[in-house]
Amino acid sequence: MKKLLFTLSLSLLLRASAALAQTLYVDPGTGSDAADGSESAPYASLEKAVAIANELTGSGPITIKLFPGLYSLTDKVAIHPLRVLSDTGRFTIEAVTMPDDPDWTPAKMPVIQSISSNNSQTQFLHSTGFLVAANHVTIRGLKMLGSAHPDVVYYYPISKEDESLGDMVVSQCYFVSEVHSSQIQGAIWAQGPKTSIDHCVFYNCRNAILLFRSVEDFSVTNSIIYGANESAVWMGPVERFTFKNNVIAGGNYVWVRPGDSSPAYKFIDCVMVDNEHYMGYYGSNGLVETTNNKNFVETRVIKKGEMDLVIRKEPDYPVNYLHLTPESVGYELNAGIFKSPKQPTPVKEKGM
Numbered sequence: 001m002k003k004l005l006f007t008l009s010l011s012l013l014l015r016a017s018a019a020l021a022q023t024l025y026v027d028p029g030t031g032s033d034a035a036d037g038s039e040s041a042p043y044a045s046l047e048k049a050v051a052i053a054n055e056l057t058g059s060g061p062i063t064i065k066l067f068p069g070l071y072s073l074t075d076k077v078a079i080h081p082l083r084v085l086s087d088t089g090r091f092t093i094e095a096v097t098m099p100d101d102p103d104w105t106p107a108k109m110p111v112i113q114s115i116s117s118n119n120s121q122t123q124f125l126h127s128t129g130f131l132v133a134a135n136h137v138t139i140r141g142l143k144m145l146g147s148a149h150p151d152v153v154y155y156y157p158i159s160k161e162d163e164s165l166g167d168m169v170v171s172q173c174y175f176v177s178e179v180h181s182s183q184i185q186g187a188i189w190a191q192g193p194k195t196s197i198d199h200c201v202f203y204n205c206r207n208a209i210l211l212f213r214s215v216e217d218f219s220v221t222n223s224i225i226y227g228a229n230e231s232a233v234w235m236g237p238v239e240r241f242t243f244k245n246n247v248i249a250g251g252n253y254v255w256v257r258p259g260d261s262s263p264a265y266k267f268i269d270c271v272m273v274d275n276e277h278y279m280g281y282y283g284s285n286g287l288v289e290t291t292n293n294k295n296f297v298e299t300r301v302i303k304k305g306e307m308d309l310v311i312r313k314e315p316d317y318p319v320n321y322l323h324l325t326p327e328s329v330g331y332e333l334n335a336g337i338f339k340s341p342k343q344p345t346p347v348k349e350k351g352m
Contacts, residue, residue, distance in 0.1 A: 022056055024049045025096070027067040039065075046071050046093075046112075053091070054081050061089040065096045066110040066142065073114040073129055080133040087136055087167060095141030099172050099337045106317035109174070113145040113182075118152055122161050126154035126185070131161070132168055140171040146182030146205075154185040156210075163191035163214035171198045172337045174322070177205045179229065186210040186234075193217050199337055201322050203227060212236040221245050224323065224335045226309060230287070231256040231280070237263065244268040245333045247324065249307050253280045253287060260290050266297040271330030273307050305329030 025031075025042035026049045033048040035041035043049045049064045056062060062083060081091055097108040118125045127147055130139060139158060147155035157175060160168055170188060177184035184205040188197060195211065195218040202208035204227040211218060215235060219242035225232040228251035237258050243266065248254050254272050257263060260281050272278070280287045307328040310320050323336040334341055 022053070022060070023063045023065060024053060025065050025067065026071075028069040028071055029067070031067075042067065046073065047075070047077055050077050050079060050093075054079070056081060056083045059084045059086075059089060061085075061092065063092045063094065065094060067096050068108045068110060070111045070113065073112065073116055075116050076114075076119045076128040076131045078131040078133055079137055085134060085136040090136045090138050090169075091134060092138040092140070093130075093142070094138070098141045100340050105319065106321065109141065109143045111143045111145060112157065114147045114152075114155065114157070115149060116147070116152075117149055120159075124154070126156065127152040128159045129155075129157040131159055132190070133160075133162060133165070135165050136167045138169040138171070140169070140173065143174040143176065144184070144187065146177040146184040148182040155183060156186050156189045157184060158188045158190070159186075160190040160192060160195070166192045166194040168192075168194070169196045169198070170200060171196075172339070173200045174337065175200065175202045175205055175208070176322075177203065179204065179206075191215070195219075196221075198222055199335075199339055200224075201226075201336055202232075203322050204229070206230045207232075207234055209233045209235075211238070216240055219243070222333065222335050222339075223247075224249075224309075226250050226322070228252060232275075237261070241266075242268075243270065245270065245335060247271045247307070247330045247333065247335045249274050251275050253277045253289075256280045256282060256287065258282075260288075260292055262292045262295045264295040264297065266299070267301050268299045269301075269333060271302045271305070271307065271333065273303060273305055273329065302329055 024037040025039045026046055027042040031042035031044035033044050037043050053062045095110050097104050114129045116127055118127050120126055120128050144157035175187035186207040187202050187205045189210040191213040193216040197220045200223045202225045207230050208225040208228050215238045222245045225248045231253040232248045234256040254275050277289045280289050308325045310318050310323050312321050324331045
């Protein structure tokens with residue numbers, strides 16, 4: 001009898017948890033903002049889905065799933081749910097088809113591009129894509145492009161302004177910038193503790209990662225930062241973090257830190273090649289290179305060798321575009337958007 005009561009109680013508890021959880025779907029091609037946001041009747045805009053999700057009460061996870069397509073943001077998308085979240089019940093925005101799914105192709109990756117003018121005056125005038133204003137937020141499986149709006153000088157696809165908030169995860173995302181047409185000033189600009197960046201690719205962003213205030217317990221793992229024309233990472237004072245299995249190449253500064261300081265940074269199993277400068281700080285005349293690196297701990301960090309990325313030569317995207325070629329130094333680190341490595345797309349010979 002006790003066993004039966006326990007089974008019934010567990011069943012009711014699971015049903016209650018399932019009822020509290022909420023999943024919304026968005027399809028910019030076939031959806032409608034007058035729909036109910038279900039998988040068969042998705043919303044058309046990401047803004048609508050986030051607005052609905054923000055109003056949900058109770059507890060349990062909130063998930064917004066994005067079908068393939070182009071998502072044009074006309075303003076910043078602010079994530080500030082009423083629902084009580086936890087590290088196990090998160091607010092997640094993710095692709096319907098993730099990079100490690102067997103049927104994933106580049107065409108199935110949702111593309112996020114802001115067409116908004118400047119929409120924030122926090123610290124200075126700029127434009128933001130996602131404004132994370134809550135704890136326990138995950139963004140994964142998306143491709144972020146730069147802003148082409150002529151009024152926007154500084155664009156940040158993901159920002160978190162409130163330094164009291166923590167536990168933000170960004171995973172398996174592309175951040176692709178073009179300096180002459182659609183610049184990304186900083187791909188991820190986040191204050192506060194516990195920011196986790198994993199298996200991402202940052203291509204030609206002016207800065208990839210900007211972390212300044214109350215930064216603790218953050219991690220950057222298995223990511224590629226290529227062509228950062230200011231810095232790969234610009235960070236405030238912090239010593240407790242994980243920086244492992246990353247590739248930084250083809251950029252200006254690898255790391256910019258506060259003043260001419262020498263914090264006890266630890267870099268593990270990384271490749272840092274073909275960059276103009278290693279460490280720098282912001283002085284009265286702008287960025288200044290420093291050799292004050294006495295407290296750094298580098299474990300298996302490679303600074304010499306040849307590295308190339310898979311680029312798009314044919315009309316179709318290679319499945320592993322902007323990832324390291326097999327001949328590149330650091331290929332074995334498995335950096336990039338795939339947690340399980342994808343095989344290169346076979347090249348068809350002419351006449352086949």
